[in-house]
Amino acid sequence: MVKIVDVAREAGTSVATVSRALNDNDRVDPRLAARVRAAAEKLGYRPNHLARSLRRQRSNLWLLIISDIEVAFFTSVARGVEDVAVANGYSVVLCNADEDETKESKYIQLAAAEHAAGVIISPHSTQTQIDRLAADSIPVVVIDRSLAAPVDWVMVDSRGGALAATEHLIRQGWQRPACVTGPRSAETAMLRRLGYEDALRAAGIRTRRVTHRSFHLDGGRAGAASLLDRDRPPDSFFVANAALALGVLQELHARGLRPGRDVGLICFDDAPWAPFIDPPISVVAQPAYRIGTQAATLLVDRIGGTAEGPPRRVVLGTDLILRESSVHP
Amino acid sequence: MVKIVDVAREAGTSVATVSRALNDNDRVDPRLAARVRAAAEKLGYRPNHLARSLRRQRSNLWLLIISDIEVAFFTSVARGVEDVAVANGYSVVLCNADEDETKESKYIQLAAAEHAAGVIISPHSTQTQIDRLAADSIPVVVIDRSLAAPVDWVMVDSRGGALAATEHLIRQGWQRPACVTGPRSAETAMLRRLGYEDALRAAGIRTRRVTHRSFHLDGGRAGAASLLDRDRPPDSFFVANAALALGVLQELHARGLRPGRDVGLICFDDAPWAPFIDPPISVVAQPAYRIGTQAATLLVDRIGGTAEGPPRRVVLGTDLILRESSVHP
DNA sequence: GTGAAAGCGCTAACAC
DNA sequence: GTGTTAGCGCTTTCAC
Numbered sequence: 001m002v003k004i005v006d007v008a009r010e011a012g013t014s015v016a017t018v019s020r021a022l023n024d025n026d027r028v029d030p031r032l033a034a035r036v037r038a039a040a041e042k043l044g045y046r047p048n049h050l051a052r053s054l055r056r057q058r059s060n061l062w063l064l065i066i067s068d069i070e071v072a073f074f075t076s077v078a079r080g081v082e083d084v085a086v087a088n089g090y091s092v093v094l095c096n097a098d099e100d101e102t103k104e105s106k107y108i109q110l111a112a113a114e115h116a117a118g119v120i121i122s123p124h125s126t127q128t129q130i131d132r133l134a135a136d137s138i139p140v141v142v143i144d145r146s147l148a149a150p151v152d153w154v155m156v157d158s159r160g161g162a163l164a165a166t167e168h169l170i171r172q173g174w175q176r177p178a179c180v181t182g183p184r185s186a187e188t189a190m191l192r193r194l195g196y197e198d199a200l201r202a203a204g205i206r207t208r209r210v211t212h213r214s215f216h217l218d219g220g221r222a223g224a225a226s227l228l229d230r231d232r233p234p235d236s237f238f239v240a241n242a243a244l245a246l247g248v249l250q251e252l253h254a255r256g257l258r259p260g261r262d263v264g265l266i267c268f269d270d271a272p273w274a275p276f277i278d279p280p281i282s283v284v285a286q287p288a289y290r291i292g293t294q295a296a297t298l299l300v301d302r303i304g305g306t307a308e309g310p311p312r313r314v315v316l317g318t319d320l321i322l323r324e325s326s327v328h329p
Numbered sequence: 330m331v332k333i334v335d336v337a338r339e340a341g342t343s344v345a346t347v348s349r350a351l352n353d354n355d356r357v358d359p360r361l362a363a364r365v366r367a368a369a370e371k372l373g374y375r376p377n378h379l380a381r382s383l384r385r386q387r388s389n390l391w392l393l394i395i396s397d398i399e400v401a402f403f404t405s406v407a408r409g410v411e412d413v414a415v416a417n418g419y420s421v422v423l424c425n426a427d428e429d430e431t432k433e434s435k436y437i438q439l440a441a442a443e444h445a446a447g448v449i450i451s452p453h454s455t456q457t458q459i460d461r462l463a464a465d466s467i468p469v470v471v472i473d474r475s476l477a478a479p480v481d482w483v484m485v486d487s488r489g490g491a492l493a494a495t496e497h498l499i500r501q502g503w504q505r506p507a508c509v510t511g512p513r514s515a516e517t518a519m520l521r522r523l524g525y526e527d528a529l530r531a532a533g534i535r536t537r538r539v540t541h542r543s544f545h546l547d548g549g550r551a552g553a554a555s556l557l558d559r560d561r562p563p564d565s566f567f568v569a570n571a572a573l574a575l576g577v578l579q580e581l582h583a584r585g586l587r588p589g590r591d592v593g594l595i596c597f598d599d600a601p602w603a604p605f606i607d608p609p610i611s612v613v614a615q616p617a618y619r620i621g622t623q624a625a626t627l628l629v630d631r632i633g634g635t636a637e638g639p640p641r642r643v644v645l646g647t648d649l650i651l652r653e654s655s656v657h658p
Numbered sequence: 659g660t661g662a663a664a665g666c667g668c669t670a671a672c673a674c
Numbered sequence: 675g676t677g678t679t680a681g682c683g684c685t686t687t688c689a690c
Contacts, residue, residue, distance in 0.1 A: 003683060014661045019685055027659060049442050050383040051683030054666050059379060061422070069408055075398055082398075082425055091439060093390070094423035096411055110420060113378050217601065249605050272546065273600070276578050278607025332667055343677045348669060356675060380667035383682050 002043045010039035022047070053115060062092045062299065063111040065104060065121040067144075068215070069096040071243065072271055073288045074122070077143060080292020081120055088300050090117060097124060099215075104128060112136050118299045123147050125185045139302035141295045145187040152302065154295045154314040158188050158268070161284040161318035162195025162238065165266045168282070168320060169236045170203045173328035174264040178209035178234030180223040180244055186215065192240040192268060209234045213244065220247020228255065236264030236326075242271045245281065259325035266326045268318075280323035287316050331372045339368035351376065382444060391421045391628065392440040394433060394450040396473075397544070398425040400572065401600055402617045403451070406472060409621020410449055417629050419446060426453060428544070433457065441465050447628045452476050454514045468631035470624045474516040481631065483624045483643040487517050487597070490613040490647035491524025491567065494595045497611070497649060498565045499532045502657035503593040507538035507563030509552040509573055515544065521569040521597060538563045542573065549576020557584065565593030565655070571600045574610065588654035595655045597647075609652035616645050 008015045013032060020028045021036035039045075053059035064081050066074040078094055085092045093116075097104040104124050111119045112132050119133055122144040130149055133140050142153040162179075169177045179196040182189030193210055200208065211226055213219030220239065224247065227234050239245040245267035252263060259265040260279045270285035294314050301307035337344045342361060349357045350365035368374075382388035393410050395403040407423055414421045422445075426433040433453050440448050441461050448462055451473040459478055462469050471482040491508075498506045508525040511518030522539055529537065540555055542548030549568065553576065556563050568574040574596035581592060588594040589608045599614035623643050630636035 001683095004685095005683085015684080016661055016663095016686080017659085020660090023685085029659060032659085046438070046442055048383075048444070048683050050379060050388060050444055051666090052685075054377075054379040054383050054668090055683080055685045057666070069404055069411075070401075072399075072401075075404060078423070079398055079425060082423075086435075091422055091424075091443070093420055094407070094411075095420075096408060106415075109375075113375055114420070115377070115379055243601070246601060246605060253605075271602070272572075272575060273602035273606070276575060276582075276606050277602070278605070330667095333669095334667085344668080345670080345677060345679095346675085349676090352669085358675065361675085377667050380682090381669075383684090384667080384669045386682070 001048075002045050003048070004045075006043055007036065007040045007045050010043055011036045057115060058117055059115050060090050061114055061116050062090050062296075063095055063107060063114075063116050063119045063121075064092050065095045065097055065107045065111075065119065067097050067099050067104075067122045067124060069094070069098075071215070071241070073242075073269055073286060076288030077122075077292040077295075080289040080294075081296045082292075084293050084296030084300065088296075099124060101125075101128075108132055111138060118303050120295050120299060126187060139299060141299045141302070143291055143295045150311045152295075152298045152307075152312050154291050154298065154316070156286045156291065156316050156318055158191035158318075159195040159198070161268060161286075161320075162192040162240075163198045164195075164318070164320050165268070165282075165284050166196045166199030166238045167202070168322070169238060169264050169266060169326060170199060170205070172236075172264060172326060174236035175205075176207065176209065176232065176234045177205070177236045177238055177264070178211075178227045179238050179240070180211055180213065180220060180227070180248055181240035182212065182215040182219075182244070184212050189215070189240055192238075196238050207232070215241055216243050217247040217250070220244035220249075221251045222247070224248040224251035234263075237266070239265065239267035242267060242269040242274070242283075245269075249277065249281075260327040261329050264326045264328060270321060274321075275323060277325070279325050282323045282326035283321050285319040285321050287318075290316060330377075331374050332377070333374070335372055336365065336369045336374050339372055340365045386444060387446055388444050389419050390443055390445050391419050391625075392424055392436060392443075392445050392448045392450075393421050394424045394426055394436045394440075394448065396426050396428050396433075396451045396453060398423070398427075400544070400570070402571075402598055402615060405617030406451075406621040406624075409618040409623075410625045411621075413622050413625030413629065417625075428453060430454075430457075437461055440467060447632050449624050449628060455516055468628060470628045470631070472620055472624045479640045481624075481627045481636075481641050483620050483627065483645070485615045485620065485645050485647055487520035487647075488524040488527070490597060490615075490649075491521040491569075492527045493524075493647070493649050494597070494611075494613050495525045495528030495567045496531070497651070498567060498593050498595060498655060499528060499534070501565075501593060501655060503565035504534075505536065505538065505561065505563045506534070506565045506567055506593070507540075507556045508567050508569070509540055509542065509549055509556070509577055510569035511541065511544040511548075511573070513541050518544070518569055521567075525567050536561070544570055545572050546576040546579070549573035549578075550580045551576070553577040553580035563592075566595070568594065568596035571596060571598040571603070571612075574598075578606065578610075589656040590658055593655045593657060599650060604652060606654070608654050611652045611655035612650050614648040614650050616647075619645060 021033040211223040266282040350362040540552040595611040
């Protein structure tokens with residue numbers, strides 16, 4: 001292993017100068033700097049990140065703590081985060097909290113122990129504790145959901161998207177839209193429900209048909225079943241994410257109900273397979289990749305100290321993509 | 330920040346003993362150890378991973394370098410890896426090489442620079458260079474594809490799965506099966522093609538209808554188009570992964586060909602949406618999560634030094650899941 | 659603009 | 675079984 005003293009010897013200078021030259025410190029003679037770079041090149045010098053981080057009391061690692069890695073939305077977010085991180089010389093540790101508070105808090109501890117340069121998190125709940133990070137002055141950017149603490153965040157206009165989707169169902173002619181959404185603890189689940197209710201209110205529909213379930217296929221199936229078993233069952237569904245929608249689809253299929261003919265269906269989250277379902281599914285598309293890049297950019301600014309002061313909040317808009325599942329015959 | 334000396338003072342002992350007690354070294358008096366742990370607890374001591382790693386010349390980070398994070402298969406693998414890693418006190422840095430050799434080699438460099446404890450990689454090609462890791466004696470486990478170098482690996486029986494899938498098509502009564510597979514540089518693409526050809530040979534079918542494309546939706550679409558434009562077009566398709574299958578589906582749809590009626594279709598990789606496509610897609614399912622846990626287990630053994638000696642190879646079997654797309658009317 | 663030297667927090671070799 | 679201490683490789687004062 002070739003280290004900084006070896007480069008110094010080769011370049012005929014001191015370790016201090018090598019360090020400065022290689023870290024683009026300007027207080028070094030351009031010609032000497034060139035000699036240093038040549039020496040480093042020649043010897044194949046690779047800085048030891050561990051030593052640097054120990055000295056600086058900060059690593060070049062980000063922790064990206066997401067609530068469910070198997071949700072395609074988060075995968076795209078991760079991509080966006082990673083692209084920006086790598087471009088800025090950081091590496092991303094992807095942590096899957098699995099909607100589990102214990103796991104989540106372990107990862108927050110880990111961020112502190114590893115002296116992470118920053119953290120991007122989609123918190124389990126608005127009560128998620130990030131004091132440990134604040135205490136070590138590790139910058140945090142929150143995505144997808146908000147947080148009680150005063151931090152930067154990037155969200156999608158869930159309520160607006162849900163409103164647009166439900167309005168669309170009503171305008172199509174569906175009379176009794178229902179809402180299958182996520183757990184009450186998830187802010188997005190609540191916001192999407194609220195958007196749904198906004199639309200009903202605007203249309204003068206009194207009956208709210210709502211069910212809260214876990215954000216999974218099984219939840220969707222059970223939710224649809226419970227709704228359909230009611231006295232005056234819904235004739236259409238606004239579903240709060242793609243996994244839930246798969247479950248709703250399954251239940252509809254089991255009952256011989258075809259979307260776009262017998263019932264209306266639209267869901268939050270576009271997915272690569274949505275156009276191929278029978279029938280193709282109408283969706284509210286979220287700019288997942290951009291959420292990732294935006295969050296990462298905010299984090300870079302905070303770490304660099306470019307951004308001081310109060311939290312910044314970014315809200316990205318959604319797109320309504322209409323396919324056949326929401327058509328009223 | 331409370332450090333090891335603080336704990337030593339509190340417990341009335343030396344830093345060496347604290348280090349030993351906290352790292353479960355047995356050469357320490359149980360009662361003293363208890364006192365140390367109590368002191369650490371009381372002061373809220375958190376070991377500094379950076380310092381530890383610098384001293385040990387090895388961090389507790391794994392790099393998981395996958396070829397495409399948006400492929401659901403790799404997401405499940407990642408989950409498996411992470412679960413085992415965390416259970417063993419490691420953290421996983423997820424790196425998305427994006428089927429790009431340059432990115433891949435940067436991540437391999439990174440593993441060295443960060444003194445990663447180990448690396449799990451789905452290499453871009455069999456020629457991927459991992460010397461840099463061997464040089465730093467960082468253990469490597471290869472997944473999904475093989476590698477020229479002598480390392481541990483975990484794979485799925487691609488050839489066998491492809492054979493079973495194609496045999497199934499033929500047994501259904503399809504006469505002219507085609508194969509839409511990935512790039513020649515991807516070993517899985519080649520193996521799946523070979524399995525397909527094994528089945529044709531066994532059935533006495535002479536004409537091979539094969540196209541190699543990138544493992545993406547667009548590749549599938551273009552591949553299906555080129556095959557269907559031939560003089561004697563295929564009447565059925567064995568497709569080498571789920572993304573490709575979506576593209577094939579798109580092209581079939583555009584031409585008014587319905588799987589399970591006009592053509593036969595089966596693909597590698599199960600996906601949560603496969604049962605909901607019109608018609609539901611028959612697939613060769615891979616045990617993705619288990620591939621992850623297996624690879625991680627091999628890595629843990631290598632790091633711990635439990636496993637010395639020659640490379641170990643794990644080949645996991647596939648499951649044929651039959652739905653409607655492969656039915657011959 | 660450059661160099662000498664301290665020290666980040668920890669582990670492990672060595673001495674007892 | 676326990677303590678003393680060197681040193682992992684780097685950055686960053688401080689002195690010149």
